[in-house]
Each structure stands twice: as structure tokens, then as C-alpha cells.
Amino acid sequence: MSSGFETVADAPSSTTGREKRLLRPYGDTTGDGMVQLSFTLPLSSLGPLAKVAQGAAVQLANKMGMDPALVAHAKPMGPDFTFFVVYGRVNHLVDPSVVEIVEREYELLTPKEVNAAIKRTLRRRMVVVGACIGTDAHTVGIDAILNIKGFAGEKGLEYYRELKVVNLGAQVSVPQLVERAVAEKADAVLVSQVVTQRDAHLLNTREMSAAFREAFAPARRPLLVVGGPRFDETMSEELGVDRVFTRGTTPGEVASFLVHRLVTQRRAS
């Protein structure tokens, strides 16, 4: 997680600086490769079936690259299921230098700096419209970012003097959201999605981004930001949005991103 307001950002770190290094999991000795795993098989382990069930668990662990695999715990759950805890050594190596991550491409700003940047460049308040779309009734995410109470010790966007925040709450339909974004002349639209059953968060986001693309000329379209605990930061292009935020994002990060894209970059272009 990022630092709070007080520390002014370390510049975005670069991807190229990481050295090639091969690692194995660490149990109690360097290089022992030990991992633990728990899972359930739809298999009875009552009476004589216990050995078969254990063997099946070992088989799965072996196929996952654990060898040797030790079934530390096998517990029947009713007549049809068994829960296993398996310890074992994996033969895989990991190389952190080839891990791809979304680097923070913007500088972390304090609320003061955010306000100053907007005032200096936009010369008006920046308008942010937020909502939970679809049937999702969980406002915890959007509220953490927008409400003055904020999240993780940071105050929400409502606290920023130069931001005009319109929080539409839960269960907002996409047409309502578009309409409101037009009416408010929104600079940015923030959408939170918590419910992920049947990929609702992905479907809703795609529907939303398509609707905005249809309703606005590319240059006039508000910045689209989506957030939720089950999103993947690398998916922004696929979802048709400008940025995806995941679990643990703080209001300061969102505000800094908005300034980066709407103030800093616009000024540069």
C-alpha cells in the first residue's frame, strides 16, 4: 500500500530496475521450496475410503508441482466431502524481475497540492460523479473514496475544496449515470463494483464504458475510473476505462490520479 498524505510521492518506480533473481518458497531453510495448501475434494474418506481419498489429495498436489507432498490433515465433511491440508516441496522457481505490474504512473499528492493544482490549471472546481452501478448495493467502496470520512485515515474526496463530488449511491443504472454526468459536466466518473457473482462487475463496467463512449465525443468524455476488490489493475483497456483501482486504494491515490490525468497531462498536451 502507498504512503499517506504526509509523504510526498516517491517518483513512480521503473520496471527496468529489477535484477534477475531466482527464488523458491521458504519454509524454514533457504531453498527448501516448502508450501502449504488446503482444498476440498468431493470424495468420501469414511472408513476404508480414507486411503483412496488421501491418495487422491497427493495426486492433486503432485500435479500442482508439489513433490513430495505430505497430507498433514484429512477431515471428512459429511459423507461426500473431505478437506485436506497438504504440505510439500514445489520444484518451481520464481523470477521477480519478469513480474508485470501496473506501476503508479502518477505522483502522490497531498490534498493541498491537489487543490492547488486544480485551481491553478482548471480554474474551476473539478466535478466528480460517483456511483455503484447495476444491482450492486454495496456502497462501502464508493463511500470510502468519496465520503468526507474517507478510508485508512485519509479523508475522502468530499474533503477536497476544489473537487465537487456528486455521490449517486447504490443501484444506479448506466443511463442514469450518463445523464447525471452530462448534467453535472463531470470531469471524471467513479464507479465502484463489489459484487462479482457471475462476473457482474466486469459486465457492468463494460456496459458503462460503452454507454459513455456512445454518449460523448472522445475529447469530451469524462475520465472513467472503476474500482472494487476483485478487479485486476491490468484490465483497464479491456474494460474500456481509464483506470482500474483495486483493494486498499485510498482517496489520496484517486485524487492524485485525477489530477495527473486531468490537470498535469492536459496541460502538457
Add this chain to the structure above:
Amino acid sequence: MVEERRRSVSKPKLNLDPATVRRARGLARKVGRPIVKLAQAHTTVSVERATLRIAGLAGADPDGTPWVNRLADAVRADVGLEHGLALPVWDALLRGEAEDLETLAQKASAGSTRFRLPEGRQAQKARTAARRQVAAGVRRIDARRRERERLISRIGDAPRKPWIYLIVATGDIYEDIPQAQQAAREGADVIAVIRSTGQSLLDYVPEGATREGFAGTYATQENFRLMRAALDESSRELGRYVRLTNYASGLCMPEIAALAGLERLDMMLNDSMYGILFRDINPVRTFVDQRFSRQVHARAGIIINTGEDNYLTTDDAVEAAHTVTTSQLLNEYFAKEAGLEDWQLGLGHAFEINPDLKDSFRMELAHALLARELFPKAPLKWMPPTRHMTGDVFRGYLLDGFFNLAGALTGQGILLVGMMTEAVVTPWISDRDLALQNVRYVMEAAGDCTRTSALHRTGSSPSVPARCWGRPSTCWSASPSTTKDSSMPSPTAPSD
């Protein structure tokens, strides 16, 4: 039996000042009374539709719009809602517009019936006819209540308190059923079927068995019936009556309460202010719907669960602790006014204090005990940690263990089982199994601590070492007065 004895011997541990408690209740009454007056003088579309449902109107048109909505909309368009639907509807039936409610609803939605507000003798006749038909529905609810009582006495009740409350939520009633039966087999005394997200804001109750829902399954009469039937089967198999819970909240709470009564649901989530505070529903409508739904629950012998946990999941559990107690007092006032009895008040409370705070467990214990002693006859619904479940399932398991311990030590009536995978996934079968092992261990290991201490305090069981209470001051130090309670036989503090 044991339960009864424990109650009778246990002495208050907090020594709450009775005058302060009386004053708190008096304030709740003062706040609540004008709201009750308002509720008595108003009706809502959902209250009216609930009345039609109790009178026997069920089903939906081919588009899935329930007939109660169709009929209510048609009557409302002709004569308005303020007089209630009963007079115009039964007047139309008496005029021979249709032979029964469903036909009337069909005709009305086709636009071939006009409604009027009858007067004089005709109004009297319509009133009598309406009363007779609705009373028949109320008798069906009464019959379901008696059926529950009969089943409990024949099959047996949950063997111990707290009742273990588990949630199923697949979105598909046919998936929910085997999961619920499995959960019952694993030890659940109460099964709650979480509703689909968004149902609270639907202004109609969906029809039929449903297989599509997000993060939950729609509350429908058929889903209620299917699940209750399945749990009746499990109850017989297990030799204990397994209770079924759903949600009477949101826009259709009166109708859902009526359906719960008709389908013998046993508990309903039903908070007096949740819709206003957390779902932005019109306050007048909420209070009117609330009162009606609670009257139905009272009649149907349903235990309500109130939603105080929401105050703690949306605010700091220490700073906002008083909001829980305030809401419990208001919920109690509104519930009693609507006819619910103490045993039906599952007043809510949750274990949500930041575990990084020093003395967090002590504060949890103190607050849980406050609820226990403020409402000594209410079952109390004890809700597990969610805010401080981080995804570290191992730490979460420990936190749930402490939650269970606080529940055991303070005699909570209904314990919602916490899942270590809270905030990670919707619970897996293994999560539930582990969670139940956690509950069982704590209840077996510490469930009798309250009894021990109580017996110990009355001096009736000197043989019990009262280990837990060896130093009551550490456990109950939230109540300094207790520790100095001289009426208590001197604690057999293990001399170490």
C-alpha cells in the same frame, strides 16, 4: 431446562442503574411515539398489497408482475390509496365484477373494471366481506404458527443456546437447498437465505422458484416454500427443528412478512430504521411498512433480527458504540408497540472493534454484556467481525474464535457464524466446516463459564472451581462495581 436454571441463578454482572435504564426506555418511547402515531394514520402500497396477499391473492401475469401489484395499481388509479384498497376491491367483488380476487386483478389490469369508493351500507358490506376473507388468511398464518410449535415439540428444538446461524447465498434456490441441508447437518440451527442484491429496492415481490440472483437468492413465496419443506425434511432427519430466516426489509417488507407468515419462516431480519439509513427509502414509508410487518411477525410467532451491526460496519465500533444501544432501545420500543414479545426480539449487535486496539476484547465483552443485561429476556443476535477481516484467514480464524468466546461468555441467543474467508470469497464448504468447529470448540470449552460463575456467585456449587472467573475483575472489569461486589462470596481465586 439447563438454560432456564442458568437464567434463574445468574445475577446481573454490570449492576446497571435501574433508574438510568428506565430513563433510557422512557426516551425511546418519547422518540418513538410520534412515529407510531404517524404510522397508524398512514398506509403504503406495500401494506395494501400485503393485505391482498393475506386475503389469498397470489401469482403474477405473464410478464412476471404480481397480481397484487396489478390490482393495487388499478384501484389506486381510480380512487387513490388513502382509503385503503379493501373497500373498493371488495365492493367490486360484491358488485359481481369478478368471482374472485385473481379474476378481478386480471380484469382490472385489462382495464375492464372500474373501482369506486363505496359508501353507507355498501361500504359496510364491503368491509365485512374484506374482513372475512383477510381473517381467513390470518387463520392460515395462525395455523402455520401452531404447526411450528407442534413440530418443535414433536421433533425437538435446537439443543443449546446460542442457536448457530449460517448463511447460504448461491442465487439459485435449487443450489441453496442442498447447501442449507448440508449446513444443518453440520450443526446449523438457523439457516438464512441471503437475498439477491437489489431486491430491497424492487417494488414487487418476484414470483416462483428463482435460479438467477446476485450474491443471494430472491425472496419469493415459492422459494420460501421449497426451502422450508427441505428444512422440515432435515429437521426430521436430525431430530431438531431447523429454523429458516429471510429478510423483511426494503420496499416490500410488509408483503414479505406476510409471505413469511404464510410459509412458516421462523425468523426475519426486520430493522425499524435500516431502510431509511442504509437504503435511502422514504422514512414515512419505512415506518409504516415496519409497523405492519412487525404486527404480522408478532402474529406469526416469528423472531425478528434487527440490524445494529450495520452501525458498526459503517462507523468506528468504539466511537459509534452508543448508536447500537440507542437503536436497540428504539427497535425494542417499536417492536413491543407492534405486539412482539421479548422472546421475539433478536436485537442485533456485532463484534467489530478494531483488534489492534488495546483491550479490544474487553470492550467487546463489556458491550455485549450491556446488551445482554439491558434486554435480559431477548434472544439477541450476535454478528461476527467483518470490517477487520483482512484476507489473512489465519488471523481471521482467531478473531472469529474470540467472537465466539464473547458470545459464549455473554449468553447471546443467536450466533451468526463468522467465516475466516470473509472479504475473500463467498464461503466454501470447508470454510463453513472450519467455522463450525471453531464455534463448537468454544461453546464446549467455555459455554458453561457463565453458569459456573453464576452458580459460584450464589455459592451453590463450591465444587466447580470457576476457573474463568478466578479473577472476575479481569474478565468483567468493564464493570468495576462488580469486582468490588461484596455480596459475592469471595472468589475462589485459584491460589497460585
